[in-house]
Amino acid sequence: MLNSGLGYGCMRFAQQIVRSCIIGGAAGDVLGGIVERRVKSFSDDTQLTVATCEAVLEKGEPDPHAIAERLRAWFAAGEITGVGSSTLKALRDLQAGAHWALAGARGEHAAGNGAAMRAAPLAFVLDPQKPADRTRLRDIARITHHHDEAYIGALAVILALRRAAAAIDWSNAAIATELPDSRVRDNLLRSASLDDRNLGSVVALIGASGFVAETIPVAFELARQMHATTFEGAIREMNSLGGDTDTIGSIAGQLWGVVTGADVSHYFSDISGAERVLRIADQYAHYVGT
Secondary structure, three states: OOOOOOOOOOOOOOHHHHHHHHHHHHHHHHHHOHHHHOOOOOOHHHHHHHHHHHHHHHHOOOOHHHHHHHHHHHHHOOOOOOOOHHHHHHHHHHHOOOOHHHHOEOOHHHOEOOOHHHOHHHHHOOOOOOHHHHHHHHHHHOOOEOOHHHHHHHHHHHHHHHHHHOOOOOOHHHHHOOOOOOHHHHHHHHHHOOOOOOHHHHHHHHOOOOEHHHHHHHHHHHHHHHHHOOHHHHHHHHHHHOOOHHHHHHHHHHHHHHHHOOOOHHHOOOOOOHHHHHHHHHHHHHHHOO
16 A cells, blocks of 8 residues: 655545546547557557556555566456567566566667556556665566666656646656656657647657657647647547557546546447456555545
């Protein structure tokens, strides 16, 4: 469970915020994925996030071995679909019996979104102000991605969610100040420096591919755009720009959910797997929330 106390580093979370984070991410995944999948369905973004929630619930803490085992079990049951090459390599290695610390992909192509897309539940059980918790997050990221950028992307998600939950500045520039030197940090600062910043200008400057250094700034900008227009309208604009729209939509939806506490489950209540997502979101919110 979370440590008690006040302040940004040591926080309690309202159950509704936790639930809305998970559900917002699932809705963003479904709507953003329409471009890529042509149908309404969950992708690995939601599947890996829910599996992470299950692992924390079962173990009682964010344990890398338990999370790796949960991801392996979902993969073995055919419940993880559409993964990138790095995550697929890691899941296959885990299924073959590899240790979680050795399964993750390495090299240039390991700087993908696989760690960041499943990081949101960890924002409510890890405190990034504590070095030990940052080490734990790095270990959990390395289950699929042995790359500093992948870890820093996951860290950026956690920092943004915790800042938003504390109602303090979660702008790209503010988050960048808490990150190590990296392309993720550089791109957050580059996007923040735009004179006429909007979703299109950020995508034109940064890109919107499956690399985490592009996804994070764009996803955070999309979350802000959701306030300027609507949840669905902002994702439609993102879809028109292209890129890794389901992951961008998912991360943005998680952040939007924390900021608003709104319930957008109607966007996916009619698709396969919705009942499980809602049940785990409720259970996880009850476990880590107040």
